[in-house]
Amino acid sequence: MTRITTVGTTRAAAPDGDAYVLEARGVSVRFGGVRALTGVSLGVRAGEVCGLIGPNGAGKTTLFDVLSGIRRPDEGRLLLDGADVTRRSPVWRARHGMRRTFQRQQLFGQLSVADNLLVAQEWRGGGGGLVADLVGSPTRRRRERERRARAERVLADCGLGALGERYAGGLPVGRARMVELARAVADPPRVLLLDEPASGMSAPEREQLAAVVRRLAEKEGCAVLLVEHNVAFVMELCARVVVLDLGTVLAEGTAARVRADPRVREAYLGGA
Known part of the structure; x- marks a missing residue:
């Protein structure tokens, strides 16, 4: 795949020193007087599976729309391999290695x-x-x-x-979602955005989904960001988890750290 040429850009370093493949910096989105996202910053590294969770209305799908180019942010920047792609179209991003699935099947x-x-x-x-x-x-x-x-x-x-x-x-729902994933990676992706990929899947299908995502990250170096309401699935699959609440990043870290965060337990995990 053709890589993006970065002229005069500085690639942001992830906390462990590796550069982010995909990064959002200070992203805000407004719908009239309502702020769907406020100053959201996050990044995903090559070979990493990162989970994005939060209650309904937290802004997860809006953030995916911004990352994939469907919606332009009111504030903030999007970077792919260190290059500013905030104004690039969804087609341009897809042709430079960013692929996405949707909540509603799009086969x-x-x-x-x-x-x-x-x-x-x-x-x-x-x-x-x-x-x-x-x-x-x-x-x-x-x-x-x-x-x-x-x-x-x-x-x-x-x-x-x-x-x-x-x-x-x-096809039944679970198989159809696997076809969507297969189509998204038929042309090898650099970044993969998965929106509710396990929705409607049986337990064996979720296991197969997890195996495919791990293989993409570990063997092909794909950066994976997934939104999923199945918290147990996210905690088992993802090395890092970001929690959105009311359009802001509430917490970020390992699954164990996020699960133990009292703010997350109060806002999303029901105090469990």
Whole structure:
């Protein structure tokens, strides 16, 4: 994947000295007189799985919209590999390695599962333009074989190998969410934003989801940020957890540290 050239920028260092791949600095968003986010700052490193939790209305999805480029912040900056991408479009960010899933499933229901993954790779083009299409150039055929092979590998990794020819629109919720994840990583991501990825999944499906996310982080160096209401799932999967409440960062740290924070227990964990 083409990396971003950073000219005249300084990459922010994470607390352990590693540079953040994705970073939000002082992000604020207003809807009329309501502040959805106020001065939110966070970052995610390569190879890290970071959880984002908080009660309903805390601003989690709004922050995801800002990170992915769907919404521009009223204040603050977004950096990808140290470069300011605050004004970059969602398409630009996706083509530079930032991928996202959504709370509501966004599959191409009339396409097969395999074709959903192939579509995600088509933006790179086949080379040679219309002429190559008409004559069936060797380069075009080679790229098509490579993309199909990549799709097959990702489907197998996600436990979807037997579903490649099924129409995506007819899948149960848990399988459909795994297809969304597979499509998001069909073209290798640098940053992965997962919005409620375990919603509607059975316990075995959640285990498979966790295994895929860990593999992406550990073996491919992907930076993963996930929003999830299943606190137990987040605490087990994520090395670091950020808690939002009323549009601000309430707490941040390891799962054990966040779980023990009295402010978090009062605001979100019901005093448990």
